[in-house]
Amino acid sequence: MGKDSKYKIPAEGLVYDYCFNREKKEWVYWINTVPSYSVDNRMGYGEIVVPTLDSIRMKYLKRILVMNKKHVLSPGPTGTGKTVNINQLLSAELSEDYQTIPLTFSAQTSANQTQFALDEKFDKRRKGVFGPPPGKRFVIFVDDLNMPKKEEYGAQPPIELLRQWMDHQGWYDLKSKEKPFMKIEDIILICAMGPPGGGRSPLTKRLERHFNIITYTNLGKDSITQIFSKIIVAFLAGFSEAIAKSLDNIVEATQRVYAAVAANLKPTPSKSHYTFNLRDMSKIFQGLCSA
Numbered sequence: 001m002g003k004d005s006k007y008k009i010p011a012e013g014l015v016y017d018y019c020f021n022r023e024k025k026e027w028v029y030w031i032n033t034v035p036s037y038s039v040d041n042r043m044g045y046g047e048i049v050v051p052t053l054d055s056i057r058m059k060y061l062k063r064i065l066v067m068n069k070k071h072v073l074s075p076g077p078t079g080t081g082k083t084v085n086i087n088q089l090l091s092a093e094l095s096e097d098y099q100t101i102p103l104t105f106s107a108q109t110s111a112n113q114t115q116f117a118l119d120e121k122f123d124k125r126r127k128g129v130f131g132p133p134p135g136k137r138f139v140i141f142v143d144d145l146n147m148p149k150k151e152e153y154g155a156q157p158p159i160e161l162l163r164q165w166m167d168h169q170g171w172y173d174l175k176s177k178e179k180p181f182m183k184i185e186d187i188i189l190i191c192a193m194g195p196p197g198g199g200r201s202p203l204t205k206r207l208e209r210h211f212n213i214i215t216y217t218n219l220g221k222d223s224i225t226q227i228f229s230k231i232i233v234a235f236l237a238g239f240s241e242a243i244a245k246s247l248d249n250i251v252e253a254t255q256r257v258y259a260a261v262a263a264n265l266k267p268t269p270s271k272s273h274y275t276f277n278l279r280d281m282s283k284i285f286q287g288l289c290s291a
Contacts, residue, residue: 017053019060030056039234045286049084050230052223058214059089062190065212066094066139071166071189073145073208076216079277082192083143090139090190099132101140107149107199111157115171122184131185138187145193146200159207162189166210219278225251228285235289254284 018027030053037051049055058074062085065072074082090100101121103114121138122130132138148156164171170183191211196202219227228251236243258281267274 019057030060033060037230039230041234045231045289048231049088050227052219052226054216054219054223055081055085058085058216059093061214062086062089063093066098066188066190069137069188071211072191073211073213074190074192074216075195075213076192077218077277078194079279079282080216080218082216086141086143086190086192090141094139097135098137098139101138102143103140104143105145105147105158107147109148109158111161112174114158114161115174119173119175119182125185128180129183129185131187136186140187140189142189142191144200145191146196146203147193150201156201159203163204163207163210166207221255224255224278224281228254228281232285232288250288254281 017029019030019033020026021028021033031051034051034056039048039050062072062074066089074086076082090098101118103117105114118140119130121132123133125131125134142162145159146156148158150156161171165184165187166189169185170181172179173182189211193203194200229248232247232251233244236247258276262276265271265274265276
């Protein structure tokens, strides 16, 4: 909406904090587009996923792209919620017309393993043409896309297999003696990957060009506070009033310690394990909630 539009963003807001509701013809804060979340104490700690401004926006954009048959790539640091967000989207927020095929790449993943895992899911539609059951679409979720080990000439075979489909809509049948070309229809790729380094390689531009890229960044202070405040309040609600009043201070103090550790304890050749992310902070609160 332009600055002269009658549908103006609230003065105190930023454009990326709001989405436009076409039915109500007004700007709505992203958090208000989903039901209010409360932690169920019967859930295990690892099952809790608190929605944040970032996760709601990301899932909305991915859902729109997938429903319009667009491939999605989500790079970002470890611990920013890429895999959790995508799994939530694919398991609960798409219609039954979309069926998920999950794949997780590792350094040992081969092109043949990848192809066999996918081929066994496809139905034969007609001669030389394969795909999901009629009226359905397969959403192939590839986690750790850039993990496969490079071969002698610098390529990553599983990734090149996916690129072959994206370039030519198919691959060759390895189980047949004649090796005929298999055209594969109605599949959509949604992928997640970490930044290059530590065994991960940069993707080629020939593959990147096929994707709509939605990048995850480290969560902001407000989002971290929102997540862990909801969790710790739910688990420690039965404690004394003095403890209940100190919960906000616990979240704040933990964030300060984490920020200091991440800033000052950098990885070195002798301490290469000094890499910290949000999962380390999560373990602290897991310990508090299970005590």
